Amino acid sequence: MHSPTNTALPEPLLALDHIDTFYGAIQVHFDLSLEVGRGEIVCLLGGNASGKSTTMKIILGQVQPKGGTVTFAGEAITGLATPKIIRRGVGSVPEARRLFGAMTVRENLLMGAYLRSDRATVAEDLERTLDLFPRVKQRLDQRAGTLSGGEQQMVAMARALMGRPKLICMDEPTMGLSPLYVERVLELVRDINRAGTTIFMVEQNASLALQIAHRGYVLQTGRVVLTGSAQELLMDPGIRDAYLGGEQAA
Amino acid sequence: MSSWFDYTINGLVVGNIYALLAVGLALIFGVSHLINFAQGSVYSVGAYVGLVCITYLNTPLPLTIAIVLASCGLLGILIERIGLRPLQGRTRIAPLLATIGISLVLDQIVQLVFSAQPRALPSQVPDWRFVIGGGSIGALDLLIAAIGLASAAVLFAFLRFTKLGWAVRATAQDREAAQQMGVDVDRVDSAVFAIASALGGLSGLLVGMYYNNISPAMSFQATLKGIVAQVIGGVGNVPGAIFGSLFLGLTESYGIALFGTSYRNLFAFVILILVLISWPNGLFGGRRSLPPEPLTGTFIAPSRPVLLPFWLVVALVATGLLLPVVVTSPYVIQTLSNAWLYGMLALSLTLVAGTAGQISLGHAALLAIGGYASALLALDLGLSVLVAIPLAGLITGLIGTLLVYPAFGLRGHYVAIATLGIGEIVSLVILNWESLTRGPIGITGIPPLAIGKHDFYSAPAVYWLTFAVLVGLALLQRRLLRSPLGRTLRAIRDDDVAARTYGINPNRYKGLAFAFSGFVAGVSGAITAHLYSYINFETFTSQISVLALTMAILGGLGNVFGAIAAAIALVGLPEIFRVASDYRMLIYGLALLLLIRFRPQGLFGTV
Structure with missing residues (x-):
């Protein structure tokens, strides 16, 4: 079992150093730095237009920063094409799930193992993953687009696991889900993490994310304004000003 | 059997x-x-x-x-x-x-x-x-x-x-x-x-x-x-x-x-x-409407258009007017007259494709309608050419708008495909409606350009007439673009949903754009018909539609002066330098490719 740590491990699994990002003339990130240690759950909190989702795209190579470096497992991955980054052991649970709606659930899960060529172990992993998600197992041959939002979120998480990633990036995994599924998703994230996968999670709902995270960063208009352990952040009155919008949270 | x-x-x-x-x-x-x-x-x-x-x-x-x-x-x-x-x-x-x-x-x-x-x-x-x-x-x-x-x-x-x-x-x-x-x-x-x-x-x-x-x-x-x-x-x-x-x-x-x-x-x-x-999703897809794709229909690269100072416009027009006096080669003068006719077509398309953002791939059909209308008015109704040509322009504006009207709800690719299809339909109707259009034989003996009893046989006379019409139409179009109407058209082009929230009815304005565009192209087609004295259903081919689009893009979509300059560049220059026609199409294709890749705003910038 991991215990939440306040300090990142000596060599983090993922590190963003001094990232500056622009969309045209508009600057999205200002000298953004963050680290995710091996075995951690780290969440990135922030409101609308704080640059959260762009951070995710930077890690996955879908947006290129103008300055700064991204390091994964000790090697620079800045500027690499997305498939090459995925091949190094990064998995993704995209915002709004982004399943392949016209393909079956089984095909979606196997797409998660697209870069693996070991057919036998992929089949084993499929069985093992499905044990984690009994609801998904019942729907294997159904088109993914016909599933409910919560079920789709399960499939998206199972799909990411199928690639045997070292790190899974999740973009707002609880968005739009019923409270029941929100609880379920958070439990699963914790289970996946306990089984050895590092999690980097972008969330708007700070109190939910901090229930399971070890550490967190708070992003405001492209700058990290606060960082600390989950407990520290939950206690910090500043988090309200920085992120929850002051009086609203009170 | x-x-x-x-x-x-x-x-x-x-x-x-x-x-x-x-x-x-x-x-x-x-x-x-x-x-x-x-x-x-x-x-x-x-x-x-x-x-x-x-x-x-x-x-x-x-x-x-x-x-x-x-x-x-x-x-x-x-x-x-x-x-x-x-x-x-x-x-x-x-x-x-x-x-x-x-x-x-x-x-x-x-x-x-x-x-x-x-x-x-x-x-x-x-x-x-x-x-x-x-x-x-x-x-x-x-x-x-x-x-x-x-x-x-x-x-x-x-x-x-x-x-x-x-x-x-x-x-x-x-x-x-x-x-x-x-x-x-x-x-x-x-x-x-x-x-x-x-x-x-x-x-x-x-x-x-x-x-x-x-x-x-x-x-x-x-x-x-x-x-x-x-x-x-x-x-x-x-x-x-x-x-x-x-x-x-x-x-x-x-x-x-x-x-x-x-x-x-x-x-x-x-x-x-x-x-x-x-059934925009096909006969298989049910009657759902297409997903909205704002902006996908336009090809407007953000740019600052080149603004010509007033004295330069005057100087250019004066040069154009005096050219036949200086240049004596009838070949060059004829070639330039031809370029002015294409310039009208480019003006017409740059309004629709540029200002209104509707990429049309069937613009040659407007030339055909104008040409046939004027030829038939002169031959069958005995109207004088001077009356027939503007009337043909009006008819083209009307028919063109009515034909495209059902496609106003379409966007992006679908506009291009629909206009292409409508263009083909026009030429096939001309081919098959023998009682009106003389079918595959075409129309022969179209009366030449004339004012009163003075026929325009000499090359400079044709030149001056086409140049004068072109300048007139260009000034009119420039006026239109600077009026609130031009602004509204650009608003619809850039975001028709937003335009609608301001109470604008996009179809009405698209209709106005197509009507003006049809008039301009119709006049060009009509003059061409009287100049050639013979036209048939293949005179205005779809290659001309593509050429017109290349001109509009070369000049900078929506740019009036650019459209005319592009017509000189693509029609006038290859002719004057006597490039074989096979190579000419090759040049058009390469020009289109290079422009889209390296200079989507055209030579003079989009408006």
């Missing part, structure tokens, strides 16, 4: 040939949201590769097929590299225009190598015929059917059971998510173009053997038929494309049986327009 059985067999065979074209188009649209206008060119390349194999290399049929598949597949990869990959992240219409440029280049290369003359493509299939009931079926019919079925089966297996096939489907559904699974989407694009082009080339080979006749001109019609079949089945829908192709083949075949050959294409394009308007 052939029996219905024979017409059915013919319809299915032709449907199979369309299917090989349309399936490729559907795959490409699915993955890249691009309508590949070069598909017909690949088809004609396939036919000519087959010609080389059969007549010069004497290859056996299986080897011929293999060579066609391989060479066209490679060509497809090349098209993707040139036409699509460098344009990623640009407006969706950009790669579409690039494929038009590529198709011009390919068609002209084929024509330069093999000449424009039709060639016989000997069939390598024995001439067996099996008599069944009242009709018969040939060995080639069976071969084509077998190839159609086999291709469909192989394609199905590929998409269903191979890793790359899965990647294709995943990319088609969600490109970004597929990338996040580790799919190299560039490789997927490449593979899809290779498959589509291999099938398209095979289609060309088969059609050549079926009719024992191939020519470079077959390319454009093939593209159109493939697109129609695809639209019927639902754009981007692979099984739909097969269904649409068979439907189209049968409809055409029965149509020929009932009405005759010259109606064949009319059916295709009427079906196209009907399906686009009523």
Whole structure:
């Protein structure tokens, strides 16, 4: 079992150093730095237009920063094409799930193992993953687009696991889900993490994310304004000003 | 008399040939949201590769097929590299225009190598015929059917059971998510173009053997038929494309049986327009409306237009007026008059495609309407030419707007396809409405340009007239662009949803733009008719539509001065330097490609 740590491990699994990002003339990130240690759950909190989702795209190579470096497992991955980054052991649970709606659930899960060529172990992993998600197992041959939002979120998480990633990036995994599924998703994230996968999670709902995270960063208009352990952040009155919008949270 | 059985067999065979074209188009649209206008060119390349194999290399049929598949597949990869990959992240219409440029280049290369003359493509299939009931079926019919079925089966297996096939489907559904699974989407694009082009080339080979006749001109019609079949089945829908192709083949075949050959294409394009308007997702897709794609119809690169100071405009107009006094060569003067007529067409298109953001690929039809209207008014009603020409302009504005009106709800690619189809319909109606238009014979003895009793025979007289009309129309259009009307049109172009929230009725303004545009093009067509004294349904071909679009883009979409300058550059200069016409089309194609890639705002900037 991991215990939440306040300090990142000596060599983090993922590190963003001094990232500056622009969309045209508009600057999205200002000298953004963050680290995710091996075995951690780290969440990135922030409101609308704080640059959260762009951070995710930077890690996955879908947006290129103008300055700064991204390091994964000790090697620079800045500027690499997305498939090459995925091949190094990064998995993704995209915002709004982004399943392949016209393909079956089984095909979606196997797409998660697209870069693996070991057919036998992929089949084993499929069985093992499905044990984690009994609801998904019942729907294997159904088109993914016909599933409910919560079920789709399960499939998206199972799909990411199928690639045997070292790190899974999740973009707002609880968005739009019923409270029941929100609880379920958070439990699963914790289970996946306990089984050895590092999690980097972008969330708007700070109190939910901090229930399971070890550490967190708070992003405001492209700058990290606060960082600390989950407990520290939950206690910090500043988090309200920085992120929850002051009086609203009170 | 052939029996219905024979017409059915013919319809299915032709449907199979369309299917090989349309399936490729559907795959490409699915993955890249691009309508590949070069598909017909690949088809004609396939036919000519087959010609080389059969007549010069004497290859056996299986080897011929293999060579066609391989060479066209490679060509497809090349098209993707040139036409699509460098344009990623640009407006969706950009790669579409690039494929038009590529198709011009390919068609002209084929024509330069093999000449424009039709060639016989000997069939390598024995001439067996099996008599069944009242009709018969040939060995080639069976071969084509077998190839159609086999291709469909192989394609199905590929998409269903191979890793790359899965990647294709995943990319088609969600490109970004597929990338996040580790799919190299560039490789997927490449593979899809290779498959589509291999099938398209095979289609060309088969059609050549079926009719024992191939020519470079077959390319454009093939593209159109493939697109129609695809639209019927639902754009981007692979099984739909097969269904649409068979439907189209049968409809055409029965149509020929009932009405005759010259109606064949009319059916295709009427079906196209009907399906686009009523079932935009295809006959398979239900009646859902299309997903909104604001901005995808326009090709407006943000830029600062070059503003001409007033004194320069005056100086240019004065130079234009004095030119015939200085330049004595009637050839140069005639060429420039021709450029002024094209300049009017470019003005007309730059308003619709630039200011109003509706990329029209059927603009030559407006010339045809104007030309026929003026010729018939002068000949049949005995109106004086001076009255007939502006009247023809008004008629063109009215008819043009009414024809396009049903397509006002469409956006982006669909506007381009619809205008293309409407343009083809106009020329087919002219061909078939013999009592009014004299049908295939065309109109002869159109009275020359004249004011009162003074005929305009001399080159300078024609020059001054065309120049004066052009300057007048250009000033009018400039005035219009600077008025609130111009601003409203640009607002609709940039975001019609937002424009609507301000209480603007986009259709009314699009109508006004098309009406003015129709008037300008109609006047140009009318003057042309009186100048040529003879026109027929082929005088204003779809190549002119593409040329007009190239001019509008070269000048900077929406840019009045740019349109005229581009007309001089693309029509005047090659003529004055006596570039052979084959090479001229090559230049147009390359110009279009280079512009889209490197200078989408044109020479003088978009407005």
